[in-house]
Amino acid sequence: MRMRNKPWALDYLKTHSNLADVEMTYAGNVSDFFEDNQDLHIEVGTGMGTFITTLAKNNPDINYLGIELDKNILIRVVEKILEEDLKNVKVALLNAADLKEYFNSDEVDRVYLNFSDPWPKNRHEKRRLTYRSFLSSYKDILKQDGELHFKTDNQGLFEYSLVSMNNFGMQFKEVNLNLHLNEPDDNIRTEYEAKFSSKGNLIRRLKASF
Numbered sequence: 001m002r003m004r005n006k007p008w009a010l011d012y013l014k015t016h017s018n019l020a021d022v023e024m025t026y027a028g029n030v031s032d033f034f035e036d037n038q039d040l041h042i043e044v045g046t047g048m049g050t051f052i053t054t055l056a057k058n059n060p061d062i063n064y065l066g067i068e069l070d071k072n073i074l075i076r077v078v079e080k081i082l083e084e085d086l087k088n089v090k091v092a093l094l095n096a097a098d099l100k101e102y103f104n105s106d107e108v109d110r111v112y113l114n115f116s117d118p119w120p121k122n123r124h125e126k127r128r129l130t131y132r133s134f135l136s137s138y139k140d141i142l143k144q145d146g147e148l149h150f151k152t153d154n155q156g157l158f159e160y161s162l163v164s165m166n167n168f169g170m171q172f173k174e175v176n177l178n179l180h181l182n183e184p185d186d187n188i189r190t191e192y193e194a195k196f197s198s199k200g201n202l203i204r205r206l207k208a209s210f
């Protein structure tokens, strides 16, 4: 997802520093970002934020942090947080490659990956958010019983991710090849999920732990 560059994006995010961390201010002390000390779920590549803000509204007893490397997109998430006056969801301008610099070990209860960029060319394998270097970061920051939840419509990325996670020794708790057939009541459709599902693409989901 690429958004038109907004030269004022960083300034906008900085004026909402209670909602958006653009300078790694909370690296190493992310609990200080939130009002309440409670479980922490993060979404890596949060996009426009419908998923994470809806989860936050539905689950006030969980803290949510959306990780995104595009400052222009983060504006949309901050707008949603403000509209709904949500206290338990924040965003961080951060590359997933730097997750271990931001979070302490055993700090996160759940990692969500939704419709991550597929990077189909072999030479771009290392950029896929289910490549082993990223799995290693998730393993480090997740608590022992933490889970990774991953959704995509991209069959190639889904198959790749199953193999990558299996090779990493992960355990699968759910592998669903058609999530919208008998869609679970608690499924929250992301922006990409709504778009691809309306085109007839099957949505896959897996839940796994380390």
Ligand code: SAM
Residues within 6 Å of the ligand: 001, 044, 045, 046, 047, 048, 067, 068, 069, 070, 073, 094, 095, 096, 097, 113, 114, 115, 116, 117, 190, 191, 192, 193
């Ligand atoms: N999760 C959203 C959804 O399902 O609608 C957005 C999906 S979009 C295809 C992927 C998002 O991941 C983009 O907003 C992109 O900027 C972000 N992204 C890609 N690589 C990233 C990385 N290494 N770290 C953080 N965000 C990343």
